[in-house]
Amino acid sequence: MEEKHLKYEEQYEEKYKAHWDKVYEDLSNELTDNFREEFLDMHPYDQSLFFIEQSKENRMRIYAYLSPDELAEIMINIELDNTPAYFKEMNPRLGAMVLSEMPADDAVDIFNEMDKEEVVSFLTIMDKEAAEEIKHLLHYEEKTAGSIMTTEFVAVYKSQTTEQAMQQLKEDAPDAETIYYLYVLDEDKRLVGVLSLRDLIVADEKTKLEEVMSEKIVAVSVAKDQEEIAQMFRDYDFLALPVVDFQNHLLGIITVDDILDVMEEEASEDFSKLAGISETDRPNDTALAAAKKRLPWLIILLFLGIFTASLIGQFEETLDQVAVLAIFIPLIAGMAGNTGTQALAVAVRGLSNGDYENQGKLRLVLREATTGLITGTVCGAVISVVIFFWKDDLFLGFIVGVSIMASLIVATLAGSLVPILMDRLKIDPAVASGPFITTINDIISILIYFGMATSFMSYLT
Amino acid sequence: MEEKHLKYEEQYEEKYKAHWDKVYEDLSNELTDNFREEFLDMHPYDQSLFFIEQSKENRMRIYAYLSPDELAEIMINIELDNTPAYFKEMNPRLGAMVLSEMPADDAVDIFNEMDKEEVVSFLTIMDKEAAEEIKHLLHYEEKTAGSIMTTEFVAVYKSQTTEQAMQQLKEDAPDAETIYYLYVLDEDKRLVGVLSLRDLIVADEKTKLEEVMSEKIVAVSVAKDQEEIAQMFRDYDFLALPVVDFQNHLLGIITVDDILDVMEEEASEDFSKLAGISETDRPNDTALAAAKKRLPWLIILLFLGIFTASLIGQFEETLDQVAVLAIFIPLIAGMAGNTGTQALAVAVRGLSNGDYENQGKLRLVLREATTGLITGTVCGAVISVVIFFWKDDLFLGFIVGVSIMASLIVATLAGSLVPILMDRLKIDPAVASGPFITTINDIISILIYFGMATSFMSYLT
Incomplete structure (x- = not known):
């Protein structure tokens, strides 16, 4: 009766764990019948969780103990990137049978993860009818209705x-x-x-x-x-x-149920783009794998940064004379980067949700320009006043204030215009990701700042 | 027969538009019966789209022509933030009847958007049984199972x-x-x-x-x-x-169907946090409204930027002697900001997906530190070589390279550690948003850079 007082979820988890251990024992001891009975009593998703945690030895036992359609249920529930490896482990005939037993849309998803060669060899030894169905679906372009639909309907x-x-x-x-x-x-x-x-x-x-x-x-x-x-x-x-x-x-x-996966996929895509990370950058990768995925971006940004540095280098003379100018570089570049990211995020979210058609996009860009004007004017005014009281230098305050204002307008505009243009030109908008926009805005804002400072040099020294 | 050759979707859209226009005509001409028949033939979501596009005059007609349960169907499908305004337009008794006819979970969502006073007055004049049900559900904390469940089941x-x-x-x-x-x-x-x-x-x-x-x-x-x-x-x-x-x-x-909304809401929350925008920052706001939502963040970041500037100001003497140092400020700060955002995004996505429990979080932080070490070493080495050949200055290359390496390690660590700590301490992790992490990393990286430059000053001049 003690059990009755446990919270429902705790009770459930205890039972779940006990069951899991039992299944593991039976599998390791090769008690085929017991294993089958208890394993098949689990939800297919839990079966897949159990499966991926097993040693290769135990996985080979599972392939032997279960029927192709029971294995198909497991494979459907595994993260797609990992499935081809399991099909490589199986006897090819078994693999083909498992693929034949799956709903065609799920099989297509797995084929999309495999090498061309593997796909062809599986299609040849698979059940004819299933293979035909899959070949048909493989023709549909990825991320369209055809690629996510199933043909098993009433x-x-x-x-x-x-x-x-x-x-x-x-x-x-x-x-x-x-x-x-x-x-x-x-x-x-x-x-x-x-x-x-x-x-x-x-x-x-x-x-x-x-x-x-x-x-x-x-x-x-x-x-x-x-x-x-x-x-x-x-x-x-x-x-x-x-x-x-x-x-x-x-x-x-x-x-x-397929739409839930689509939503997750699309949300993750937008999110990853904004942060400049690969969608496959997962917390359970090794450090080396994570570094490999991030380095390409970082190296590109490094060279963009070197370009920025060489731009500032053009103004070395100005800097030599008025070293205090350097103090505000991170402030101006940072503000431009932040507003640009805000505008980018609103535009990307809008494009994803289909919030606007062509006409609405122009409206958005105009609106962002106005938003940039307002935020730029406010931030520019604030910083001018602060610098006037801090450095007791009216003109330095003016230069920084106007630079912030101009940078914010341009950055907001760039943040909204670039992804919309990409979308319009059918270029992969991944290029318009957060770090890229940020770096572009760094460069523009620094040009504005040093351009102004150099022009009004005589007032500063 | 011409019609048969049109694409299915075009055909559908033409029919849809014709129907919409007909409904509009009948409503404007007060042809109650025709309007009712054609309007109720639309999908509830389309009814709601039609409804929100009408003038106040036409909306008042709709309130008069439809029954409370027909109106309830419309209200359920309208964006939540907009519903209280419509209930204010209706006669309060009608409003109460409409709310009584809704599934209790939807009514609760609408009540959550209303002022306390309105809620109380509606609950008093509503159908007793429905009011009881709603009062019961209103007790559940937002964003829990209780707040999204419905009590209408079999x-x-x-x-x-x-x-x-x-x-x-x-x-x-x-x-x-x-x-x-x-x-x-x-x-x-x-x-x-x-x-x-x-x-x-x-x-x-x-x-x-x-x-x-x-x-x-x-x-x-x-x-x-x-x-x-x-x-x-x-x-x-x-x-x-x-x-x-x-x-x-x-x-x-x-x-x-409620889960689809939850997924959209949660994805939008993560995305907004990363960009430092408000979740309510929508492409169809006015420029002034958008500026108002973004300015609080920008002003905070402006003052953080001023703090950064004052930090660099401490090194004005160093800058005066070696103006070339200023050239690499945006590069170092930018790289720190970018890696920090990458680490932040991976951590936030992991926390959202429930990818790791407490033990896994420590592992993630350690892994991020190692990732930072690898990316930092690679980027540091690259920049040292570039600067050596560009500026023909081995020591400047060394300073910048080591600063990049140290900054990337610290920034990666901060990007993963801060959101995890927030989550652990049950602080609203919105504070750990992208721009905030970026600014923190700007400051740290600049301190490292100028700290090193000042210490090794004698080698630079």
């Missing part, structure tokens, strides 16, 4: 009755990704309606589907971008969305 | 047969948030199992639920953090998750 005809549809549902249920929506086709196999399982259950058994189906069906074209699709799921609270070709033939469906 | 008893369960489902369907999971309770109303609608459909009608239900049920405690819950949805592909108290009584369920 389709019915509008002339069927609800009773017939329910019968078909029972037959299709084991294979379909979702049975909560039934897609209704006309005699030309065009998508004409949708029926939720909810509607089906409450409808009279003899009704024709065309009478109960909803014709207010939202579908996406097979080439639509996955980020826009995620947005639709969020707005419309869909559990699944049909994918059609330009003639409105049903090609597949996208389910909400 | 619960059945383990002694019932599948036929009885199906019957109950048909009755509960109109109100329940999801009918795709049935939660099975024992005689003490504790959660003991779950049954998907899929299982129910394929099961024999006379079977007892306890024989077909799954006991492998995953539930979360009512106080669990919403970010961890989103992670569970992603990992386990749930459509809904039950929420229980510490005695395992079923309190509510969380559905995947």
Whole structure:
């Protein structure tokens, strides 16, 4: 009875751990039947967690003890980057069988991680029908509806009755990704309606589907971008969305569980870009691996920094005469960098959310320029006053203040304009990442500052 | 037949626009019946899009033409920050009726946006039962399971047969948030199992639920953090998750559509922190509104920058003698800022994803220190060589190289340590945002640089 007083979650975790240990014991002692029974009782995601923690020896046992479709369930739940290694460990025939048993969209994701050669060899020894399906899906461009859709859906005809549809549902249920929506086709196999399982259950058994189906069906074209699709799921609270070709033939469906992954992927992409890190830079890499991923960026930025240094070098004479100017270099460059990053972040988030179309983008740039004018004027005024009282030098205050103002306007503009231009020119906007914008703004702001200082030199000395 | 050749999406958009215009005409001409028929034929999200685009005059018509539960559907789909304004426009009795008709979790979200006074007055005139439910939910802390769960779920008893369960489902369907999971309770109303609608459909009608239900049920405690819950949805592909108290009584369920919003919210939070912008900084704000949101941060950073300037000021004598030192200030500060942001981003993403527990955090900090050592050594070596050939000054190259190396180690360490410490000390980690870390690293790197330069002054002149 003691147990009853434990918090629900603690109870759950204790049971979970005990079960895990038991499965591990049975596997290590090669008690095949016990292992199978207890392992298969775990949620597929937990099975995958267990699997990746095992030694190679134990993994080989798992390959031997489980059937291809049981192994497929595990593989689906493993981080994609890690799967090819496991398929290399397996006997190629087993690997091909496992791939054949997966939903085609998941198999395609794994193929996308493999070398060309491996893909071809697996496709040759795989089950013919599954291979055809996968080859078909492999054609769709990455990050489009076609690449994330599944072809395992329930389709019915509008002339069927609800009773017939329910019968078909029972037959299709084991294979379909979702049975909560039934897609209704006309005699030309065009998508004409949708029926939720909810509607089906409450409808009279003899009704024709065309009478109960909803014709207010939202579908996406097979080439639509996955980020826009995620947005639709969020707005419309869909559990699944049909994918059609330009003639409105049903090609597949996208389910909400895949959208959760898309959202994570897209958010992580924006976040990584802003920080100038690789999306694969994970806390569990080794230091050397992490350094390797970050160094390319840092070296580029180092050389941009050397360029900045050589620019300042042009003003060495000015600096020699008025050394105090150097004091404000980090302040001006830093402020330009910070405002630029703010503007960049707002623009990137807006582009991701599809917050604006072409017309809206121009508006954003104009708005950012005005925002830069306001923040620049305020910050410029503040620093002028501070420097006047601190250094008792009205003119130095004026130079720094005006430089801050000009830098903030340009930096804000650059932060919003660069990603929008990249997007427009279809250049990979990864180039417009945070550190890059920051470095560009460093350079511009320093040019403004030293340009002004050199021009008004006579007032400063 | 021409139409058939249009792309599916274009066809859809044309129809959509025509329908929208028709609805607008009917509303403006006060054709109540036509308006009702066509408007209610739109998806609730589209209804909300239509609604927010209307003039106040037309909005008042909508309040008059629609029933409270029809209005509730619209209000649920509007951006939360905007809803209180609409409730102020409505007659308070109508507003109260609309709030009573909503799922309780959505009403709570809206109440969280209203002033205390408004909340109290609505709760007093609302339907008693709905008000009780809402008061109950309002007690749960924001961003926990309790605050995002709904209490409209389908619960059945383990002694019932599948036929009885199906019957109950048909009755509960109109109100329940999801009918795709049935939660099975024992005689003490504790959660003991779950049954998907899929299982129910394929099961024999006379079977007892306890024989077909799954006991492998995953539930979360009512106080669990919403970010961890989103992670569970992603990992386990749930459509809904039950929420229980510490005695395992079923309190509510969380559905995947709410999780999509949570994921967007959490991703936006991390992203905004990294850029030092407010989460409410949206592309459709006015320039003045945007400037107001960004200025507080910029002013803080300005004063931190002034502090940096005063630090460099301490080394004015050094600068006076060796003006060339100033050239490398932006390079060193910039590199420190960039590596710090990289480390920060990896740490923040790790903390968000729950990638590591306490032990893993120490490991991360150590790993970041080593990563900093590697990147610092490489960048330091590169810059030394470049400066040697460029300025023909071995010692200047040495000073800058060692400063870069030391700065990169410290900056990487700071980038990972600060957010982890904040998280540990339960301080709002918003303080550890990108610009803040960058500025701290500016200061540290400049101190290292000028400290070294001043110590080895005699070699430089």
